[in-house]
Amino acid sequence: MSTWLITHPACLEHDTGPGHPERRARLEAIEQALDDPAFATLTRVQAPLAPENAIARLHERDYIAHIDATIPARGRASLNADTVVSPGSGLAARYAAGAGIKAIDALHSGEAQRVFCAVRPPGHHAEPNESMGFCLYNNAAISAFHAREQHGYQRVAVVDFDVHHGNGTQTMLADEPGYLYISLHQHPLFPGTGTRADNRPGNIINLPLAEGTSSADYRQQFHGEAIAELVAFDPDLIIISAGFDAAAADPLAGLTLESDDFGWITDELVAVANYCCAGKICSLLEGGYDLGALGAGVACHVAALMR
Ligand SMILES: [Zn+2]
Numbered sequence: 001m002s003t004w005l006i007t008h009p010a011c012l013e014h015d016t017g018p019g020h021p022e023r024r025a026r027l028e029a030i031e032q033a034l035d036d037p038a039f040a041t042l043t044r045v046q047a048p049l050a051p052e053n054a055i056a057r058l059h060e061r062d063y064i065a066h067i068d069a070t071i072p073a074r075g076r077a078s079l080n081a082d083t084v085v086s087p088g089s090g091l092a093a094r095y096a097a098g099a100g101i102k103a104i105d106a107l108h109s110g111e112a113q114r115v116f117c118a119v120r121p122p123g124h125h126a127e128p129n130e131s132m133g134f135c136l137y138n139n140a141a142i143s144a145f146h147a148r149e150q151h152g153y154q155r156v157a158v159v160d161f162d163v164h165h166g167n168g169t170q171t172m173l174a175d176e177p178g179y180l181y182i183s184l185h186q187h188p189l190f191p192g193t194g195t196r197a198d199n200r201p202g203n204i205i206n207l208p209l210a211e212g213t214s215s216a217d218y219r220q221q222f223h224g225e226a227i228a229e230l231v232a233f234d235p236d237l238i239i240i241s242a243g244f245d246a247a248a249a250d251p252l253a254g255l256t257l258e259s260d261d262f263g264w265i266t267d268e269l270v271a272v273a274n275y276c277c278a279g280k281i282c283s284l285l286e287g288g289y290d291l292g293a294l295g296a297g298v299a300c301h302v303a304a305l306m307r
Pocket of ligand 1: 162163164243245286287288
């Protein structure tokens, strides 16, 4: 069984400026955490650029052009209050999306059974025509559509354990046959969406959690509701929006998970993947802003993917 780690040095060159939580040090913390003999058997692969058409399948061409036009030749510019771009951001975003596409291709060919994409900028807040919450292109949704439309997968599930609701992914997958989106997230919290009122049976499953929810309660909801919905959907591919900002130490949210919880969550998803879809999982990095918790959480996540 082969587990891949896909990244690209260009993802370090998306410079969000001093004091911004979504910073290059996040990827450096992940590299450091995975630079350990326990991860020596990971197959390390460089991401390709995402084809323009794969991005344009989910984002309006005017939006892509707007991002390109906003990216400055020097310094930084803002797409909105919290989403900053620098000269390296365009390539970083295209390699981040390309990592997911490469992952899906490798899962489909059988070269890989599981893949973790250590990429930034993240994606799950990106709407078809709007950047949001540090996200430019919706890497998870782009990967999901690539799997169904280029490789013929029939039932693609996206499971999002980032502490924030993936509003963009929900927008892109809602009412689309053959896709399931499951999100566990703190609510109320940015971006404010993701109540159970948005849920659509077999398509959109939001499981909002109150600030301070314990690890035990989180696990109960994850196993009892998220996993039950996932098994009922019977996916032939599982994509994970892997955010590590539900960690107790994270400065942007108020959940209480520890690194072993991320290992447990991943074990649960691996068990479903082994049962439903020959173990195939593509995991994409989303948030996680405490560097220590991020590195430790990713290490537990990837270790579980390798089991
Ligand atoms: Zn987040």
